[in-house]
Amino acid sequence: MSEQWFPNVDWEKMWEATYETLYMTGISVVITFIIGMLLGLLLFLTSKGQLWQNRAVYSVTAIIVNVFRSIPFIILIVLLIPFTKTIMGTIIGENAALPALIIGAAPFYARMVEIALREIDKGVVEAARAMGASTWTIIRKVLIPESMPALVSGLTVTAIALVGYTAMAGVIGAGGLGNLAFLDGFQRSRNDVTVMATIVILIIVFIIQFIGDTAVRKLDKR
Amino acid sequence: MKPGNRLFKKRCQITRSSMLREMRERNFERKAFLSLWADRLFSWKGSDPVIFIEQAKKVFQTKNGPVKAVDNINLSVQEGEIFGMIGYSGAGKSTLIRMLNGLETPTEGSVTVAGRKISTIKGTELRKARQEIGMIFQHFNLLWSRTVRENIAFPLEIAGVAKAERDKRVAELIELVGLEGRGDSYPSQLSGGQKQRVGIARALANNPKVLLCDEATSALDPQTTDSILDLLVDINERLGLTIVLITHEMHVIRKICHRVAVMENGQIVELGPVLDVFRRPEQPITKRFVQQVTEPEESKETIQHLLTEHPDGKIVKLTFVGVSAEQPVVTELIRSFQVGVNILQGKISQTQNGAYGTLFVQITGDPAEVARAVAFLDAQQVDSEVITYE
Known part of the structure; x- marks a missing residue:
């Protein structure tokens, strides 16, 4: 059947591209999660009425986050070429895509973290303070656990956005399914390759969404 | 001197005078009285706030x-x-x-x-x-x-x-x-x-x-x-x-x-x-x-209504506090005077230091007898107040 519908698909190449996409997505999701959490916590804690209320820090962080969130990803990649070259030593391949992916997605996730933390009942934080909890304890034992479902669903959305970003990064030489669809599919007029790459991306997205939804359902005890 | 001492002394005085008052009011047996107050005093363990x-x-x-x-x-x-x-x-x-x-x-x-x-x-x-x-x-x-x-x-x-x-x-x-x-x-x-x-x-x-x-x-x-x-x-x-x-x-x-x-x-x-x-x-x-907690709204309406219906009687609000809440004032009233006593509304609330209650009664009968009955109530350890049209 695959011979009939997808005559030009080279399955070995397809698997390799899938692996590359998963690799880029996986690594960037992990690092985006860490940086996004830190930035999001900083945004939340320094905002008005919170534990570290600090207008200057909040404003600077918010501006950086907004700037990087506003730049279209394809332009961000181009702008970051010198930076990528300095820290990764190359601008080709999966690893070269990582800085742009992380810098593009982390501020996006940071905002989601901020929103998630804002949804926490203020009374719960007050109760923890009344018990004599330190700020670190509050972050670790109140803020993060109490916002976990929102943090996970935010991460799901971010991961799916990152799959899309990897495809874009692929077009300019990062490898992966986007690269395959563009070079082997579009430029050589083999539509079946493009369609197959799309199907694989869709499957990846569905799986991520499924994992995210299940995790949220398990975590949410409200 | 610690900051609390003055206040504590004052509290002691209050406690003492209320002890004496209670002793009078209650006509308590000395022993039982002392043990009651010893309990109360020891429950206030701290001398400092x-x-x-x-x-x-x-x-x-x-x-x-x-x-x-x-x-x-x-x-x-x-x-x-x-x-x-x-x-x-x-x-x-x-x-x-x-x-x-x-x-x-x-x-x-x-x-x-x-x-x-x-x-x-x-x-x-x-x-x-x-x-x-x-x-x-x-x-x-x-x-x-x-x-x-x-x-x-x-x-x-x-x-x-x-x-x-x-x-x-x-x-x-x-x-x-x-x-x-x-x-x-x-x-x-x-x-x-x-x-x-x-x-x-x-x-x-x-x-x-x-x-x-x-x-x-x-x-x-x-x-x-x-x-x-x-x-x-x-x-x-x-x-x-x-x-x-x-x-x-x-x-x-x-x-x-x-x-x-x-x-x-x-x-x-x-x-x-x-x-x-x-x-x-x-x-x-x-x-x-x-x-x-003492006067539900409806009682006011009931009283206004009764005032209209029985212009001849007197409506009295009795306030019982502490020990007197347990005294049979109304029984005494009916036994000693030729009056009719109609209980309109009553409520007794328990507090941590005794009971507190209000009772609205209508007293009817010969005006002179009613006046004597009211005077009797005044002499009791009960606050009484004759209610009239507002």
Whole structure:
């Protein structure tokens, strides 16, 4: 059947591209999660009425986050070429895509973290303070656990956005399914390759969404 | 001299005079009387106040200028006491109770709780002090992500208690608040009353010296409110724990408090033992609060109606306080005078220091006899008031 519908698909190449996409997505999701959490916590804690209320820090962080969130990803990649070259030593391949992916997605996730933390009942934080909890304890034992479902669903959305970003990064030489669809599919007029790459991306997205939804359902005890 | 001594002496005097009064009123057997008062005195273990607030002020800067939430408050609470603060919203009681564990710092003045000057300490020292002050909240403020057991263990984790000991203590607390078998439930699976029980267990976990209750029953239905109040009294008696509570319901004050402070515009406008405040409310706001529990609205209508229907009779409001609430005044009245006595409405409320009640009666008959009957009532240890058209 695959011979009939997808005559030009080279399955070995397809698997390799899938692996590359998963690799880029996986690594960037992990690092985006860490940086996004830190930035999001900083945004939340320094905002008005919170534990570290600090207008200057909040404003600077918010501006950086907004700037990087506003730049279209394809332009961000181009702008970051010198930076990528300095820290990764190359601008080709999966690893070269990582800085742009992380810098593009982390501020996006940071905002989601901020929103998630804002949804926490203020009374719960007050109760923890009344018990004599330190700020670190509050972050670790109140803020993060109490916002976990929102943090996970935010991460799901971010991961799916990152799959899309990897495809874009692929077009300019990062490898992966986007690269395959563009070079082997579009430029050589083999539509079946493009369609197959799309199907694989869709499957990846569905799986991520499924994992995210299940995790949220398990975590949410409200 | 410690700051509390003067106040304590004053309290002793009050105690002595009320002892003597009670002795007269009750005609008590000496022995029984002494043991009763010995109990009462020993239940006030501390000679120094466990909470001492001096000249506390709190000013909030708002867009419409500064607002005085707490205005020059002096207050001391004795060890083992249940102290209530009542006021409408915005009276400053919430700010005041938050000063007791440093969630708010006073703009001026000082707050001392269990020997620590809460108003000046910071950092680790403040956190240590807070571990000795439990607090429960109107909306319970439980962590939804933790089970009952884990919620109760939370303050123990903060205090750095080892796992094995933590588990033991949590089991004790679950039993204390009557939540056996619910240890593994999540807060979302509990009723309001059960949630507040978890809140209480959590607040008691580190054996605090003081328990602060911030409108702890305001989100509960009347029946649940009563069961939570009973639990608080039980804890107060069993552990000798000092409780400070704020509320806008006089019912709560009546049911469990020893002393009450009435707050308005950031100031304490009236302060005293609950029964005294019930007996002689001075400020209009206090009178309104007292009416919440003594005079249901409908009685006024009934009385107006009866006044219209029976212009010849006299309607008398009898106020019984403390011991006299148990005396058979009405029986005496009917036996001694040729009058008809019609009971219109009555209510007796139990407070922590005795009963308080009001009774509306209509007295009919020969005007001269009625006048004598009213004079008799006046001579009793009952406050009586002839009600006429308003």
